[in-house]
């Protein structure tokens with residue numbers, strides 16, 4: 001029998017001292033789970049979101065009908081974008097909340113390529129998330145660019161040095177993902193952005209697995225474009241709209257591939273031809289989902305209340321403790337941590353390799369521990385600092401280690 005009693009005591013001490021302890025109470029936690037390790041795929045439901053959405057449906061949609069648009073719905077993509085921007089170091093006027101991450105990414109890649117019409121190459125990591133790889137391939141093809149997919153360094157990261165080797169005067173666009181969805185490796189966003197700019201390229205960052213848990217300063221780093229999810233660590237709910245950031249210096253000339261009436265200079269002019277808005281609205285396309293936007297607003301508000309710096313501090317402690325336990329007890333049962341050991345190089349999930357990873361993930365879910373299985377042999381434990389407690393982590397790990405032994 002695995003004995004985690006020492007760690008359990010430490011977890012209790014850490015929970016008692018954790019500055020974010022009160023944040024967990026802001027979320028609905030009334031499931032029958034031992035441990036929820038999937039807050040990086042679908043964050044928990046904030047209590048306030050339950051109220052806000054019920055009120056929206058009954059009072060605003062039910063009571064105001066079409067008048068709701070002039071009551072304020074029309075401004076939500078930009079307003080909630082500005083609120084979200086505060087979490088990623090983006091001054092107001094550069095971020096919108098709209099569409100899905102995939103669609104936002106397609107817009108960003110096209111817009112980025114349009115800024116370097118004389119160049120012929122796109123660069124990305126071959127290990128990136130499927131939607132990123134598929135879209136990069138398609139956009140490169142559509143725009144006549146050659147796509148180079150790099151292999152990350154052995155620890156899952158990409159150093160400025162190894163990126164620099166792939167850049168040249170032909171590089172138009174570089175797509176990078178801040179935290180790798182499989183290994184959890186965290187890239188150095190300011191250094192890599194500077195490297196892309198030194199070669200004269202334009203960088204697009206995917207922040208899906210870092211927004212809310214890794215402090216990011218997009219303006220200060222001079223990032224060109226960024227996209228990301230709101231249903232992961234921002235807890236905005238399944239399919240909630242994504243965000244798209246375009247640096248203010250590019251906005252007046254951003255040429256995105258899906259112009260619609262919502263990106264037009266005057267939304268209600270119904271003009272003969274599309275004249276793009278000069279502000280961040282030019283990143284939009286069509287009518288946004290208001291319920292989703294209100295859920296994003298709540299998720300952003302909670303992330304701001306907890307504070308991204310505090311979230312990062314707790315996230316590091318959670319991942320550190322997980323790695324310590326897995327290193328101590330996992331080796332005998334076939335578990336090997338693949339996430340970087342250096343906290344400065346990882347995000348908020350810890351991934352283990354196991355020869356029977358798929359069965360292990362199923363066995364865990366059946367026992368109330370919800371992880372993610374990722375092909376071919378990885379089990380991912382997402383630790384969400386606003387909602388995952390240290391006690392929950394230890395209870396979950398105990399079952400992970402027991403099940404891995406079977």
Ligand SMILES: *Cc1c(COP(=O)(O)O)cnc(C)c1O
Pocket residue numbers: 100101102103129131132177181206208209229242
């Ligand atoms: C989760 C995730 C996505 C998801 O995109 P959707 O359009 O919301 O399905 C995209 N990219 C990365 C890196 C992700 O982690």
